[in-house]
Amino acid sequence: MNETSFFHGPHRTRAFLAAMLAALACATLSPRAHAERADRDKPLNIEADNMTYDDLKQLTIFTGHVVATKGTIVIRADRVAVHQDPEGYQYATGTMNKGSTDLAYFRQKRDGVDEYIDGTAEKIDYDGKQDLTTLTTNATVRRLQGLSTVMDTVHGSVITYDGQTDFYTAKAGKDVASPGNPTGRVRAMLAPRNGAPPPLGGASATLAPAAGIQGTPQQ
Numbered sequence: 001m002n003e004t005s006f007f008h009g010p011h012r013t014r015a016f017l018a019a020m021l022a023a024l025a026c027a028t029l030s031p032r033a034h035a036e037r038a039d040r041d042k043p044l045n046i047e048a049d050n051m052t053y054d055d056l057k058q059l060t061i062f063t064g065h066v067v068a069t070k071g072t073i074v075i076r077a078d079r080v081a082v083h084q085d086p087e088g089y090q091y092a093t094g095t096m097n098k099g100s101t102d103l104a105y106f107r108q109k110r111d112g113v114d115e116y117i118d119g120t121a122e123k124i125d126y127d128g129k130q131d132l133t134t135l136t137t138n139a140t141v142r143r144l145q146g147l148s149t150v151m152d153t154v155h156g157s158v159i160t161y162d163g164q165t166d167f168y169t170a171k172a173g174k175d176v177a178s179p180g181n182p183t184g185r186v187r188a189m190l191a192p193r194n195g196a197p198p199p200l201g202g203a204s205a206t207l208a209p210a211a212g213i214q215g216t217p218q219q
Helices: 010-029
Strands: 044-047 050-054 059-070 073-084 090-095 104-109 115-121 123-127 132-145 149-162 167-171 187-190
Touching: 044 073, 059 090, 073 123, 090 104, 104 123, 104 132, 115 123, 115 149, 132 167
Parallel strands: none
Antiparallel strands: 044 059, 050 059, 059 073, 073 090, 073 104, 090 123, 104 115, 115 132, 123 132, 132 149, 149 167, 149 187
């Protein structure tokens, strides 16, 4: 073999090493793609009219027009109680004053898309360790495109939303019973995923068992 081959020639060897060093330098300096940190790792910021803190219980209670934010998460309520466990994870519970006609509010952005999950209920619990939100009593959760276009709506007694997997569940209950839904079953409106516009909003249709087929078929 010719001694001036790529691997043995001194000039080729120096050129090869220079190319490798340049490639390593580019690999080191090139920007890496980092996913946005999960909401559960972001600091919790709260505004309220009043605050009390119990160091022994690691419990802080905020009252009066409370607005809590944690990354893309927003919770609004009359009262928000925040507990921190020994590992540093935070847990927040938002409720409204007794007799209030308003409901506590929750919102969280979905990762990677211009969509949000928002909801209302009498009580909202956020588990910072699992990034899990539970809406209890007269709960409604919606999927929004942007902040205004409603795509999906789910109404039930208890609804859980997992911010890590975009998975939610709903349970029936007497608190969501109505004349058209006497047993308080879960109700949902789901938009098609084919890009078509969402269905028009409005009151849910009254469901009742059919006594039989009525009317005469058209020829």
